[in-house]
Amino acid sequence: MSDNPILEVKNLQHIYMEKTPLEHQALTGVSLRVYDGECIAIIGHTGSGKSTLIQHFNGLMRPQRGEVIVDGHHLSDPKLDIKGLRRKVGLVFQNPEDQIFEKLIGDDIAYGPLKMGLPLKEVRDRVEWAMELVGLSFNELKDRVTYALSGGQKRKVALAGVLALKPKILVLDEPTAGLDPRSRQELLDNIVQLNKKENMTVIFVSHNMEEVAYLAERIYVLADGRNLIEGTPRDIFGNNETLAKHHIGAPQTVEILTKLKEQGYDVNLKSYEIEAATKEIVSVLQSYRR
Amino acid sequence: MERGLTTRKIVIAGVLGAVAILLGVTRLGFIPVPTAAGNATIMHIPAIIGGVMQGPFVGLVIGLIFGVSSFLDATIPLFKDPLVAILPRLFIGVTAYLSYVSLRRVNEYAAIGMAGFVGAFTNTLLVLTMAVIRGYIAPGVAVTIALTNGIPEAIVSVIITLAVVVAWKKLDHRGNRKSKISGEM
Amino acid sequence: MASFEFELTRNITIGQYLPTGSLIHRLDPRIKLLAFTILVIAMAICHTYVGNFIALAFACYLFYISRIPISYGLSGVKPAIPFILVLAVLQLLFYSEIASGGTVFVDYGFILITSDSIRLVIVSALRFIEIIFLSSVLTLSTSTTQITHGIESLLDPLKHVKFPVHEFALIITIAIRFVPTFAMEMEKMMKAQASRGAEFGTGAWWRIIQRTKDVFPIIIPLFNVAMARAEDLVLAMEARCYTPGSERSIYAKYKAKSTDYAALLFCILFAVLLLAFPFPY
Numbered sequence: 001m002s003d004n005p006i007l008e009v010k011n012l013q014h015i016y017m018e019k020t021p022l023e024h025q026a027l028t029g030v031s032l033r034v035y036d037g038e039c040i041a042i043i044g045h046t047g048s049g050k051s052t053l054i055q056h057f058n059g060l061m062r063p064q065r066g067e068v069i070v071d072g073h074h075l076s077d078p079k080l081d082i083k084g085l086r087r088k089v090g091l092v093f094q095n096p097e098d099q100i101f102e103k104l105i106g107d108d109i110a111y112g113p114l115k116m117g118l119p120l121k122e123v124r125d126r127v128e129w130a131m132e133l134v135g136l137s138f139n140e141l142k143d144r145v146t147y148a149l150s151g152g153q154k155r156k157v158a159l160a161g162v163l164a165l166k167p168k169i170l171v172l173d174e175p176t177a178g179l180d181p182r183s184r185q186e187l188l189d190n191i192v193q194l195n196k197k198e199n200m201t202v203i204f205v206s207h208n209m210e211e212v213a214y215l216a217e218r219i220y221v222l223a224d225g226r227n228l229i230e231g232t233p234r235d236i237f238g239n240n241e242t243l244a245k246h247h248i249g250a251p252q253t254v255e256i257l258t259k260l261k262e263q264g265y266d267v268n269l270k271s272y273e274i275e276a277a278t279k280e281i282v283s284v285l286q287s288y289r290r
Numbered sequence: 291m292e293r294g295l296t297t298r299k300i301v302i303a304g305v306l307g308a309v310a311i312l313l314g315v316t317r318l319g320f321i322p323v324p325t326a327a328g329n330a331t332i333m334h335i336p337a338i339i340g341g342v343m344q345g346p347f348v349g350l351v352i353g354l355i356f357g358v359s360s361f362l363d364a365t366i367p368l369f370k371d372p373l374v375a376i377l378p379r380l381f382i383g384v385t386a387y388l389s390y391v392s393l394r395r396v397n398e399y400a401a402i403g404m405a406g407f408v409g410a411f412t413n414t415l416l417v418l419t420m421a422v423i424r425g426y427i428a429p430g431v432a433v434t435i436a437l438t439n440g441i442p443e444a445i446v447s448v449i450i451t452l453a454v455v456v457a458w459k460k461l462d463h464r465g466n467r468k469s470k471i472s473g474e475m
Numbered sequence: 476m477a478s479f480e481f482e483l484t485r486n487i488t489i490g491q492y493l494p495t496g497s498l499i500h501r502l503d504p505r506i507k508l509l510a511f512t513i514l515v516i517a518m519a520i521c522h523t524y525v526g527n528f529i530a531l532a533f534a535c536y537l538f539y540i541s542r543i544p545i546s547y548g549l550s551g552v553k554p555a556i557p558f559i560l561v562l563a564v565l566q567l568l569f570y571s572e573i574a575s576g577g578t579v580f581v582d583y584g585f586i587l588i589t590s591d592s593i594r595l596v597i598v599s600a601l602r603f604i605e606i607i608f609l610s611s612v613l614t615l616s617t618s619t620t621q622i623t624h625g626i627e628s629l630l631d632p633l634k635h636v637k638f639p640v641h642e643f644a645l646i647i648t649i650a651i652r653f654v655p656t657f658a659m660e661m662e663k664m665m666k667a668q669a670s671r672g673a674e675f676g677t678g679a680w681w682r683i684i685q686r687t688k689d690v691f692p693i694i695i696p697l698f699n700v701a702m703a704r705a706e707d708l709v710l711a712m713e714a715r716c717y718t719p720g721s722e723r724s725i726y727a728k729y730k731a732k733s734t735d736y737a738a739l740l741f742c743i744l745f746a747v748l749l750l751a752f753p754f755p756y
Contacts, residue, residue, distance in 0.1 A: 060666050083672065091670040098660070099667040101695035103457065106469030111692070112671035114470070124471040142469050147460060162671055295642050295719045298709050304649025305657075305705045309697065311650060312657050318694075321687055330683075332694070339698070351643065355650050362610050368562070370606045371519055425595060431565070442683050449687045454698045 005033040005069075006201055007057065007089075007169060012066035013225075014052050026052040028225035029066070034169075039195045039202045041212040043248065044222030050205045053222070054171050057203070058089035071168065087116065090167030094174050096158035097151065105149070105157055106142030112165045123164075130160040133198070134190050152183025159190070170194060172204040176211060188214060213237065213251040213272050221246060238270030253277035260284055295347070303348040306336040307355035314359050321446055330443040333360065334382050338409035338451050341383030342390045342402060343458065349383015356382075368426045378416030385412040398459075399452065406451030407444045414440035493615045498734070499541035500616045504625030506735040510742035511613050517746035518605045524594070525754035527601040533745065534608035541616050548608040559603065563596045623648045628729055642719055653704065660700045661693065668692040 014027040027049045034040050042050050055061045056068050059075055059082045068075040071088060093099070102108035106127055113123040128138040134156040146157065155175075162170070175191065176184040188211060194200045195215075206212050212219060213233050220230045228246050229236065236242060237254045250258075250272075257267045257280060265287075267280045310333055313319030319333040337356055341349025357379030360369055369375040386409030393401035418432040427435070494500065499507075518530050538545045567588055581588040617625075627644030634640050665673075673692050 055666065058670055060669065086670055086672060091667075093663060093667045093670070096667065098696055098700055099664055099671075099692070101692050101699075104469045106471050110469070110471050111673075115672040115674060120471065127471055143472055145460075147457065165671060295639050297712050297717055297719055298705075300642050300646055300719060301649060301705045301708045301712070302702075303646045305653055305701045305708075307646060307650030308653035308657055309701050311654050312661065312697075315654075316658070316661070318661065318690070321690055332690075351646050355647070362614065370603045372515060373519065426562070426599065427565070445683050446687045449684060450690075450694060453691060453695060457695065457699070458702060 004072075006036045006071055007034040007203070008032075008067075008069045009053070009056070010067040010069075012053070012056060012063055012068060014049075014056075014061065014064050016052075018064075026225055030222065030225070030227050031066075032220050032227060032230065034201060034203060036168075037195070037199050037201055039191075039215055039217045040204070041216035041219045042203065042205045042222060043207070043209075043212060043219060045247075048222040049225040050222055051173060052225075054091065054173060054203070054205060057169070057171050058091045059085045060091070087165045088167055089169045089171060090162040090165055092159055092162050092170070092172045092175065094177060095155075096162075097154035100146050100154060100158060100161075103145055104142070105136075105144050105146055106138075108146055108157060109142075109161045109164050112161060116165070126164045126166065127160070130163040133163060133194065134160050135186060136160065150183075152179050152186070155179065155183070155187065156190075159187075163194070167200070169201040169203065172202070174205055174207065176206075176208065191215060207249075209237075209249045209251045213253070221248060233272055234270045237272040238268075240269065256281070299344045299348050302344050303340060303351045306340045306348075306352050310334075310336040310352055310356040311359040314356065315363055330439070330446045332446060332450060334379070334410060334413045335406070335447055335450050335454075337379065337383040338386040338406055338447065339454055341385075341387035341409065342405045342451070342455055346384045346387045349387050350380050351383075353379040353382045353384075368421055371420075371424055371426070373424055374417060374420045374426070378413065378420055381416060382409045382413050385409060399456070402455045403448045403452050406448040409451070410444040410447035411440055414443060492618045493543055493547070495542040495616075497540060497542040497616070499537065499612065501734075502738055503729050503731045503735040504617050504621040505629050505729055506731060506739050507613060507617055508622070508625045508629060510739055511609060513742055513746045514609055515606055517749045518602055518609070521602075521749045522594070522598055523754040524597065526749045526752070527598055527605065530605045530749060531601055531608075534605050534612070537612045538608065541612055543612065543615050547615060548611045552604055552607055559600050563600065567592055567596055619651045620648075623651070624729070639719070649708070653701075656704070657697065657701060661697055664693050664696050664700075 009030055009032045012027055012030045013025070016024045016026055030049065030053055032040075042053065044050050052061065056063060056075065057070065059080065063076050070085060073080055073085065075085075100108050102111065109127045109130055110123050113126045118126070127142065131138045131141065136153070136156055146154070149157065159175075170191075172191070176187055179187065191202060191204070192215065195202045202215075204215065216233055218230060218232055219236050221228045221236070223246065229242060236248070237250050240258060242248070243250055243254075253274060254269065254272050254277075257269050257271065257277060260267050260281070261269060265284045267284060268276075271277050271280045313333040313336070319331055321330045321332060333356055334353070337349050337353040340352040354376065357376035360379070361372055361375035386405040389408040390401045390405040393404050414436055418427070418436055421427050422429050422432050514530075518527075521527060521530065534548075535545065538548060578590040579587065580590070580593075614622075623644050626647060627640060630638065630640040630643065674689070
């Protein structure tokens with residue numbers, strides 16, 4: 001981990017439809033720092049400004065007030081190479097399977113790299129790399145039609161389409177929403193692999209605290225367009241007062257441990273991971289047996 | 291095709307009508323290709339698709355919705371005249387449907403493509419005819435526009451109608467096509 | 476690329492409703508639609524200077540009594556000014572074939588300017604402003620629900636000739652209902668495709684096929700989403716036993732009051748005046 005953040009947001013504000021009757025301030029002052037290779041979760045209720053925030057990361061929105069700096073480039077700079085930025089920051093929207101438009105899977109994933117003007121050989125290698133990363137067989141599936149796929153597979157195709165740009169930072173908006181449990185687990189494993197093996201910086205938005213606990217190294221909590229708190233899952237999920245004060249949901253492991261603590265058992269609330277929580281519960285059972 | 295109005299026909303006419311309105315009020319309804327107007331419109335394509343997929347009534351209603359929305363939203367005087375903006379649009383989906391059924395037995399792709407072409411040309415031709423009748427443009431100018439605008443628009447229409455309808459009807463199910471990145475390198 | 480390029484929802488003015496509670500707002504929507512149609516037809520046909528000035532004054536007066544700022548109407552006219560000017564020049568230069576009557580002012584080569592062609596230019600510009608004003612008043616003073624109910628109830632007599640009136644009104648309702656939804660979908664789609672390197676309008680300008688395929692990443696998903704929404708809606712409607720063509724009760728019954736009839740009568744008389752009165756100019 002280097003000292004300089006790969007992505008830095010300083011007091012970012014955004015007002016939709018400024019100076020009209022429908023004016024609405026979505027961001028009132030967000031600041032965050034993400035370092036190379038981290039896996040960051042952004043959580044918060046609907047309307048807290050998460051979607052607006054992440055659209056600033058690849059320049060779909062430019063800062064109205066405040067600063068966004070990605071890998072040393074200021075987004076306020078009018079001469080910014082926006083196409084270069086979008087290759088550096090891969091943004092995967094909610095329900096990305098909707099954006100598939102080519103008939104054949106291989107063509108759809110190749111769209112971005114082809115638009116970059118890469119030689120066909122390089123495009124092919126990138127598509128193969130991206131497909132295998134998300135667990136789609138390149139040889140079997142590249143010539144198949146997109147509309148014959150299941151929802152989970154379509155989402156993998158869409159993810160591969162962004163990965164084929166070989167971004168340094170991958171930003172995902174509710175990546176597992178609406179997936180069946182198996183596809184969801186597969187996708188989560190893909191993300192872990194991208195983060196750990198390919199050393200991609202991952203930033204994701206989620207409402208699912210199990211998922212946050214499973215993936216995130218650090219969490220930012222957004223409310224009313226500003227970031228309330230940030231910390232490791234251990235800091236945030238392990239602190240009952242914080243959770244209650246900011247109305248943050250917690251993973252079920254934490255809820256079980258909290259209930260046990262309320263009933264007078266001596267458990268460590270910071271053990272939010274499944275293995276650690278299991279140990280705590282087992283220790284309670286053992287003390288009970290004695 | 292079932293006769294009469296089914297729930298599906300009603301709903302599809304509605305959503306395609308919404309797409310037609312949307313294409314009209316955003317700049318997405320225009321494709322920058324060389325025409326007299328500087329771009330080709332694709333706002334009539336929902337009416338063509340509706341006609342091909344669900345029959346003439348659906349095509350007619352979508353054409354009506356398109357016409358009324360282009361009338362209400364018009365920024366050029368020509369289309370603030372209901373006889374130019376609305377009336378010709380009623381026929382887009384109908385002629386598209388007729389060309390589709392007449393060619394369907396020969397070849398499905400040709401039929402869809404022809405519907406796209408005829409539908410678009412119906413739009414150009416009838417709008418210009420009405421514009422001449424109502425005295426907005428002179429006949430000579432109209433012929434020039436019909437050629438310079440009508441032909442590129444019809445080509446654009448064929449491409450998009452084919453792409454959308456083929457995907458919907460899932461015609462390309464056979465795996466005999468190869469991805470661009472397939473093949474030896 | 477500026478961020479506002481993606482804000483599609485901002486451009487959509489259909490369904491803008493400005494409740495001021497004025498007399499015009501309180502009129503029966505059926506009467507409003509009927510009066511609107513009659514007035515638009517009259518304005519479209521009227522070709523005299525005086526008639527069109529009176530019609531324009533009337534349209535302005537409608538803004539006043541509906542308590543809607545006239546700036547709403549003017550904002551519809553403003554973007555059209557260049558078009559009006561271009562059209563005016565074209566009509567002046569090329570319309571000689573038909574509008575050759577009246578006094579000849581200029582006759583130089585192919586350019587022929589007559590009192591008829593000048594009339595044509597001025598009247599079509601006036602007509603345009605009148606109709607913009609009129610449709611602004613209609614849509615700003617009538618909610619979309621009222622408009623669809625109004626259409627349904629106006630078309631009711633057509634049931635006797637087997638025209639599917641209710642189904643037709645339902646189609647209109649669905650169309651209006653889905654415009655904002657699809658606008659948001661389209662905005663999301665543009666952003667998503669831009670995120671993976673989409674560019675629009677690349678390639679040489681004469682390559683029509685290439686240029687058309689450039690919009691595929693937006694257009695194809697838009698139609699797909701529309702179709703998916705349609706399938707969902709069909710299922711939801713059939714699950715609630717919706718049957719086309721069955722008898723239905725109406726919860727919004729309109730009853731025209733005497734003011735409604737008075738307004739309609741006034742509009743009819745006004746239309747007759749525009750068309751039949753022999754204005755001197």
